[in-house]
Amino acid sequence: MSLSTNPSTLDQPKLRAWLGEQAESLGFDDLRITDTHLGIASERLQEWLAEGRHGHMEYMQRHADLRSDPQLLVPGTVRVICVSMNYLPPESDFDAEWQRLEDPSQAVVSMYARGRDYHKVLRNRLQDFAKAIEEKIGAFGYRVFTDSAPLMEVELARKAGLGWRGKHTLLLNRESGSTFFLGEILVDVPLPLDEEQDEHCGTCQSCIHICPTQAITAPYQLDARRCISYLTIENPEAIPVEFRSAMGNRIYGCDDCQLICPWNKFAKRSQLPDFAQRHGLGQASLLHLWSWTEAEFEQRHEGSAIRRIGYSRWRRNLAVAMGNALASPKVTATDKDLIQKALSESLSSADALVAEHIEWALKAYN
Ligand code: SF4
Ligand code: SF4
Incomplete structure (x- = not known):
């Protein structure tokens, strides 16, 4: 410079x-x-x-x-x-997000990644x-x-x-x-400086309490190794068994600590078409996303951040969420049969990472 x-x-x-x-x-x-x-x-x-x-x-x-x-x-x-x-995304709705997190048959993708x-x-x-x-x-x-x-x-x-x-x-x-x-x-130009803002968290600790995996170990302290965003996106290996149930149906990232934050009642919708959700990612079921072939994954996530995790991690994450659906009393026996069938049919063609997660998921089928 x-x-x-x-x-x-x-x-x-x-x-x-x-x-x-x-x-x-x-x-x-x-x-x-x-x-x-x-x-x-x-x-x-x-x-x-x-x-x-x-x-x-x-x-x-x-x-x-x-x-x-x-x-x-x-x-x-x-x-x-x-x-x-x-x-x-323009159509995002926090109440709907909480409802989907409570429905184990749905696949929840972090809101930032849907466009x-x-x-x-x-x-x-x-x-x-x-x-x-x-x-x-x-x-x-x-x-x-x-x-x-x-x-x-x-x-x-x-x-x-x-x-x-x-x-x-x-x-x-x-x-x-x-x-x-x-x-x-x-x-390299000495432009005029702006001032820092005051903090306004006060006594609130909602994000710490809501975190499904206790990744916020103390105020302002995040252990990325426990965070679902890290576990589902950055982590190239198996999802540690201790966090699989807590992942629920979150298959790419996690928004809980932001959904609960009182300041996000002021969150703004994007005006840009770029961030509008694609391929129904805000409404998709686990079974629908599991049905995507690798070619469909590549094609539908073209231009999306999700594509960078690759098909194997995508399937790994889905398998964990499907295992959680199989273990949930909220899912009907008929839907569990469909999930079990979809997982079982994929086992022989799955790579070692995905196969281990499918086997873990199927143990919850009863
Ligand atoms: S993104 Fe999810 S798992 Fe990570 S700190 Fe926030 S609530 Fe916890
Ligand atoms: S939920 Fe929001 S306001 Fe409350 S402590 Fe967390 S970041 Fe601060």
Whole structure:
């Protein structure tokens, strides 16, 4: 990066206002600016890693030094433009989400993943944003990121003032709760800084109490190895047996700690068609998704974040949820017969990972 713009020649308040307007016109819902000093957050990350709470996310350990300092990641960076983008599909309804979690024959996919892959959506718009800034102020050094590099993006967003860190460790704010994605542009221009927000969790501990696997081990402490989002998405191995029942019918991610959060009564629906749910993922049954062949999985999840976990993990997760349906008194004998038949018929062609989960699931059939 090289500083090619003389910041003193820019009208800072006007530029700041223009940045906000430009972000809005590109579909972002908020924009804040911070510097690169992460302070104590870097030490906390090191402690979290040292305790092994990142599980199999080795990439977090590999780049821990870069993660703790954006200036190491992109030399010359002096500011981080942090943006948020609401992701709730337009048709999402929290009451309906709770009802589906109570129906063991349904397959629950985390709301953020029901539309297009947010990495692509945000990245393209961040690039457009950076180009628009370049047209406005002249050539400058920058790089865009969204959950795509060793960057403490939640901590940067917190410091920039996009929200505060809830006791579930996600960022949230009073205007739109926590259902938004984050993106960043690291720049070498000393743009005006924004201020941090106050915390507003107060005495609430709802997210801690609702967590099915007790993954929030204390306020602001998440053990990823226990978290259903990690277990169903990042974890490449077998789902530990101790967490399988608690997974219920969550087959990709988990929203419970966000659904329960009182601030999410202010959660905003996305205006972007990209985040509208695809292939009925908000209403699908376990049996319907289990019926997808690998080719159908690949084709229907094209352009979706779900495709990245691959067919085997997808089936692994479904098998656990189907085992939980077989064990549930809420599922009728007829539906259990159908689930048992579907699992049994798939056993001989399943890979070792999926076969072990099918066998576990079938033990619940009676
Ligand atoms: S996503 Fe689910 S499992 Fe993970 S911390 Fe939140 S409630 Fe717990
Ligand atoms: S549920 Fe309560 S404690 Fe958890 S993030 Fe929301 S306000 Fe904070």
